[in-house]
Amino acid sequence: MNIEIGTRVWIRDSVHGWVAGAVAESSRNSRGEQVVDVESKDGKTQLTINNNAEDNLPLRSVSEGQDTLDDLTQLHILNEPNLLHSIRTRFEHKLIYTYSGIVLVALNPYADTSIYSNQHIHDYASADPPGEPHIYSVARAAHDGVSNAKRNQTIIVSGESGAGKTVSARHIMRYFAVAGKTKDNNSITSTEERILATNPVMEAFGNAKTLRNSNSSRFGRYLQIYFDDNNSIIGAHIRIFLLERSRLVYQPQNERNTHIFYQLCAGIKTDFSLKRELKLGNADEYNYLNQGKCSKLPGVDDASHFVTTRRAMSSLGIDNNTQKQIFKLLAALLHLGNIEINQTSSARQDASISTTDASLLRAAELLGVSAAAFQKGLMQKTIGVGRIRAESEKIVTSLNRDQANIARDSLARLIYTRLFDWLVIKLNSTLLSKESGASDRARQFVGVLDIYGFEHFQKNSFEQFCINYANEKLQQEFNNHTFKLSQQEYEREGLKVSYINYPDNHPCIDMIESRVGLLALLDEQCRLPAGSDTGLRTKMDEILRPPYKKALFSGSKSSSLDAGAFTIAHYAHDVTYDVDGFLEKNRDVVPEEHKNLLNESQNPFVKEVCTADLTPTTPPSIVSTPTQPIRTPSQSVRSPPSRMSVNGRTSVDELSSAFNKGHIRSPSAFSPSWPPASPGSPSSPNVPTSRKQPTLGGTFKMSLNNLMATINDTDTHYIRCIKPAGQENASWSFDNQKVLSQLRASGVLETIRISRAGYPSKMMFDKFAEKSRY
């Protein structure tokens, strides 16, 4: 390969990612390799051209209009810097959406753009929709898939925290609510109103202020919107994933608990009777709300949000009385967090709680349990020797203060998770009721998946592992889909491409979920009487290293990390995890005392939420009509229908069945016991998990596979949200490095790699002919 003088190229830059340059000089070294001097705004850079010229010195697109293309696959020279440059140039023109083949890249402007009016929806829903990329064109394509092709659709919205997933999902939901109406009659029917009302409710209970986003979703959600024969919306169904529970009892500096608690404290200030009944004060009086030191946020009116949440709950069939019961449970949690746990002066330093502790009395009253039983339940743990067959085989011991604090927090987390799951079941029963016959009329659905993006922090634990595992599964689905589309396109064009070597992340998924994979090893340790995190780490070295040693699994790369660290080479990034706490979180066992306490409650609502056999609503089982693939807004061809049927079981189902088998645990499949607990503490009884007892990792795997089965039966549309601004979230700000790392992690660049494996450059024939004349 010889690069000529004058060739316009990109060179790597540590600050900007890539900078533009041109080859100024060229020579050969003693090995015969070409050496070039590239001139850029920063001066001259010398580079040796080897076999990786495409990566070292990518060519710059210079043709007119290439830097504002609305579909990046039309780039004459498809490479990372050209793609970045185009996205950036469009963003500077205030164009936040760009197609990259089957993916809509959505940049968060952190500013009002006035492109989401009802008029815009009608325009994109019309017979002659605008060609400009928009989230509404993706929604439109999904709508067409349902109404014309009669196939189920999924819109996968992904991206890092603050990238705009929730806002995008809201826009998609609004599109469906408004698109079916005429321009003159925009009145939304009660069905659509109810679907939109799920947003304030789910966000109040599942979103929180974090450092990265003031309205961060602390769970994943798959919302299925159902259509009847006439293509009218008749209802919806929500599945939830991975609710973050640690936030309930602990918030880092400048972060908050879920919004509902602050809304409740602010909202009942003028409702004296409710305030008296709940005995609640200001949010900053509660340990579970004040740790982040931002219980009041400038510009946020929690009281008015409370009104919105209540109104939304009412329209979803949660009447005032039930709302009051919910608030009582929330208030009980706040009082629970304020119980003062001391230690006795005895040699054993047992935990002690005063019988007159006001918070204990209030929490006990609101939960409908006797204060004495409550006090006892928080200070003791029951352990058994071997398999417990009789009461007499149980040993009750006292906890010390730290252990009692952990027990108290784990009870709070359990109650909140159950409440969240109960709420989802409640909403689902209203969104698509069997009684009204709506579920029988359901024909197709559009699913909107709003899921957390890939995570790699300084310290990564079981939570990050689960999230990244979920992202691996989605990436695999994406790779297969993109690969199939490329093949179909080549076939259509009559091109013979015998083999495309695309990057397949199957080995990584296999390492996690195969019969001797990481999850199996984890479950095995959980079932061993002497199982431990270090035991797991040793097993991983023995079993995972040999087959996967090269790229996928390795011990810690950094000597500063302890022996518990291990690294997985994920498709997006290498992530080093800390094995500490994996067993504990995977077991997620509820202490005997907590089961007893909740079982003895005299409050019917507490019993219903915390101990009853929650029977979840299931979405109608609908199989997509096998038809010819349809086209996306960017003219890509959809994947052929798969033979899998829609799996009606929800994540809630799966854990509920675990519950039915006699284990009181959260029915949310993805609500692991986030916070680390000290070994041997009441929340981490070092008892082996029985074979029948489902583990969180196992349930998570099953739920992910169910989700994948659902998605695989649908035509998929991808929205990759990108947060282009730095930490301060400034409006219309674009940081090259930040965008690049998100493009890499989101799989947008993966499509390029797949394209490169086949025919990377695409040009219309007339353009090609014109260009070739020179």
Ligand SMILES: Nc1ncnc2c1ncn2[C@@H]1O[C@H](COP(=O)(O)OP(=O)(O)OP(=O)(O)O)[C@@H](O)[C@H]1O
């Ligand atoms: N299309 C948009 N136009 C203008 N502002 C936006 C847009 N999308 C997102 N934002 C802004 O960015 C903020 C964060 O967006 P959002 O809550 O949707 O992020 P997210 O990806 O769902 O984050 P998380 O994973 O933390 O839930 C919003 O509150 C809003 O201020």
